[in-house]
Amino acid sequence: MKKDWTETMRDKLSESAVTPPDDMWAGISSRLAAPVPSPRKSPLIWRWVAVAACLGALVVCGVWLFDTQGTKYKVQSTKYIAQAEGVDQGGEAAHQGEETASSQARASIINAKIVNVTPAVEMGAGSSPSLNTPAVDMGTGSSPSLNTQALDSPSLEGSDTTVVDVIDYERLLLTQAQEGLPAQTVVMNHKKLSLSLYACNTNMTGLGKDDIKDDWNCNFGTSCTIPNGDEDQKTSRSASDSYTVADVRHKQPIRFGVSARVPVSGSISIGAGITYSRLSSSITLTDANNYYFEKDQTLHYIGVPVSVDYNLPSYRSVDFYLTAGAMTEKCVYGQSRVPNSPVSERVTEKGLQLSMFAGAGMQLNLNTHLAVYAEPLATYCFDNHSGVTNIYKDRPLNIDLRVGLRYTFR
Amino acid sequence: MREPTDRQLIIEMQRGDRVAMERFFHRYSPYLFAVCLRYVSDGELAKDLLQDSFVKILTSISSFSIDPRQNDNELKRSVKSWSARITANLALNYLRDQSWREAAGVLQSETTDIYDIPDSEVDANSLSIEVITSLIEDLPPNYRTVFNLFALEGFSHREISQMLGISESLSATQYHRAKSLLKQKIKNHINSNR
Numbered sequence: 093m094k095k096d097w098t099e100t101m102r103d104k105l106s107e108s109a110v111t112p113p114d115d116m117w118a119g120i121s122s123r124l125a126a127p128v129p130s131p132r133k134s135p136l137i138w139r140w141v142a143v144a145a146c147l148g149a150l151v152v153c154g155v156w157l158f159d160t161q162g163t164k165y166k167v168q169s170t171k172y173i174a175q176a177e178g179v180d181q182g183g184e185a186a187h188q189g190e191e192t193a194s195s196q197a198r199a200s201i202i203n204a205k206i207v208n209v210t211p212a213v214e215m216g217a218g219s220s221p222s223l224n225t226p227a228v229d230m231g232t233g234s235s236p237s238l239n240t241q242a243l244d245s246p247s248l249e250g251s252d253t254t255v256v257d258v259i260d261y262e263r264l265l266l267t268q269a270q271e272g273l274p275a276q277t278v279v280m281n282h283k284k285l286s287l288s289l290y291a292c293n294t295n296m297t298g299l300g301k302d303d304i305k306d307d308w309n310c311n312f313g314t315s316c317t318i319p320n321g322d323e324d325q326k327t328s329r330s331a332s333d334s335y336t337v338a339d340v341r342h343k344q345p346i347r348f349g350v351s352a353r354v355p356v357s358g359s360i361s362i363g364a365g366i367t368y369s370r371l372s373s374s375i376t377l378t379d380a381n382n383y384y385f386e387k388d389q390t391l392h393y394i395g396v397p398v399s400v401d402y403n404l405p406s407y408r409s410v411d412f413y414l415t416a417g418a419m420t421e422k423c424v425y426g427q428s429r430v431p432n433s434p435v436s437e438r439v440t441e442k443g444l445q446l447s448m449f450a451g452a453g454m455q456l457n458l459n460t461h462l463a464v465y466a467e468p469l470a471t472y473c474f475d476n477h478s479g480v481t482n483i484y485k486d487r488p489l490n491i492d493l494r495v496g497l498r499y500t501f502r
Numbered sequence: 503m504r505e506p507t508d509r510q511l512i513i514e515m516q517r518g519d520r521v522a523m524e525r526f527f528h529r530y531s532p533y534l535f536a537v538c539l540r541y542v543s544d545g546e547l548a549k550d551l552l553q554d555s556f557v558k559i560l561t562s563i564s565s566f567s568i569d570p571r572q573n574d575n576e577l578k579r580s581v582k583s584w585s586a587r588i589t590a591n592l593a594l595n596y597l598r599d600q601s602w603r604e605a606a607g608v609l610q611s612e613t614t615d616i617y618d619i620p621d622s623e624v625d626a627n628s629l630s631i632e633v634i635t636s637l638i639e640d641l642p643p644n645y646r647t648v649f650n651l652f653a654l655e656g657f658s659h660r661e662i663s664q665m666l667g668i669s670e671s672l673s674a675t676q677y678h679r680a681k682s683l684l685k686q687k688i689k690n691h692i693n694s695n696r
Contacts, residue, residue, distance in 0.1 A: 097688075098653040098681065100626040101634055105654055106582065108631045109532030110539060112552055117527050120556045121520070 140424035144394040285354045290496025292347035339376035342483040346370045359403040367395040389428045395421035409457040416450040443476035467494040515563045541593035555589040619685040637687045645680035652677045
């Protein structure tokens with residue numbers, strides 16, 4: 093059987109020989125004698141992920157500690173204390189003064205009776221909290237218990253509510269049980285840590301289109317051509333000394349994140365978390381001889397966002413809020429690759445990417461703990477002056493839609 | 503003094519004998535330098551690649567197992583193949599670092615029409631090693647890489663796809679295109695020398 097011509101080639105080439113330079117062995121010998129290098133460090137991406145995870149964990153722990161230590165309850169104090177002490181509710185001014193005095197007197201009486209108090213209180217979701225299962229256990233004397241039935245929930249709005257700490261709240265519960273007062277006079281606003289898992293898509297608004305011809309569809313895979321006459325821009329976007337970016341097509345950025353949020357007052361919450369973003373672009377390069385070729389660039393970012401939320405009045409089981417914040421991102425890994433080719437190149441961005449965002453949020457409470465939410469956000473990315481072409485630079489002002497699932501610990 | 507056989511050399515190298523390593527280098531470096539030049543045409547780059555390859559070969563020689571049933575010729579082929587594979591793997595790292603311009607050539611070549619010539623019309627026997635080397639070197643980089651890995655180093659398309667980060671079918675396609683292009687070049691070369 094006749095040999096395949098490639099086998100003939102292989103046989104011939106197995107005899108091929110090209111004499112290397114004489115001094116080559118010296119170099120190899122010295123490298124063999126050199127001490128064994130230390131084990132390879134873990135890839136940079138994992139180090140950054142670890143740093144971001146630690147930061148996120150730190151923030152969550154801080155928030156959790158703050159949440160536990162700062163627990164307060166909101167009580168409709170004026171009506172309740174007036175009833176508890178049997179005070180006549182006359183004029184408003186007189187009532188305020190009596191409240192303080194009578195509260196102190198009552199507290200001192202009750203204090204002597206309390207040995208052990210273990211309240212277990214839950215609130216209903218949304219704006220209609222109710223006292224579900226309060227149970228007060230006393231070490232001595234009788235063991236009063238509150239009515240555990242669902243009660244009509246009083247509104248939290250209005251000036252007749254005040255914030256008291258957990259001890260006062262427990263005393264009030266006890267007094268309420270002992271004196272047979274209606275349970276609905278007590279409401280609470282326990283601080284709730286909530287964790288969110290979300291995905292975010294960056295929509296392009298066409299803002300900042302002065303530097304990119306194509307606007308609305310840029311982010312969805314169509315062309316974003318850099319104006320040919322703009323030499324400065326060409327230079328700043330140059331991928332290397334010999335090539336110029338001729339065309340950039342950004343694909344839809346993808347972002348996932350986990351965040352924690354905790355109320356710090358009746359209407360304000362703070363949040364922090366960790367995000368992963370993936371930016372993909374198709375970049376066409378050209379040289380002085382109009383020699384074009386394409387490369388696909390993918391950048392991976394890890395970010396730490398912090399935010400402040402302002403709660404708006406709720407409607408049924410839907411909560412509304414305003415949100416604003418800032419995010420720091422770091423490009424932990426980047427790669428450029430010529431399609432269908434083994435040739436690839438690492439892309440590194442040394443600086444941090446800072447951005448700010450503001451928007452509104454809507455949260456639909458599915459049950460006591462679980463909710464889905466959507467947040468349309470306006471974001472602005474600051475130029476970090478790196479040479480890396482990405483959508484953050486091409487489109488600094490964006491509209492993002494963040495959708496996610498929120499779990500609230502109660 | 504009689505030269506040690508490959509078997510003796512390898513056993514001594516596995517014991518850490520530096521003299522045996524130097525002998526091994528002088529014995530196989532011309533062959534491996536030719537392999538390097540098949541992947542990277544730049545001479546300086548090929549020298550760096552050869553040095554890296556030998557450091558890798560000599561530091562991992564303990565993983566080379568000698569089959570006692572092999573005769574000297576079979577062992578020599580086995581050593582050559584093992585060393586060439588290490589070199590090919592390292593060459594791919596060099597290729598990744600090469601300029602984008604060369605990669606662009608890859609893309610352009612994709613659109614080039616290639617007319618397939620029957621294998622029976624190709625006579626590689628009449629070609630010298632230098633001509634074969636030169637014709638392979640003229641292939642577009644990705645074709646050359648896949649051709650070298652498949653036809654000359656004996657990697658499978660599955661292995662090549664993993665090494666290059668491409669699909670198996672793309673590896674097979676590029677190999678067949680490389681073969682067709684090479685046949686054309688061989689035919690042109692033979693015709694021009696008649």
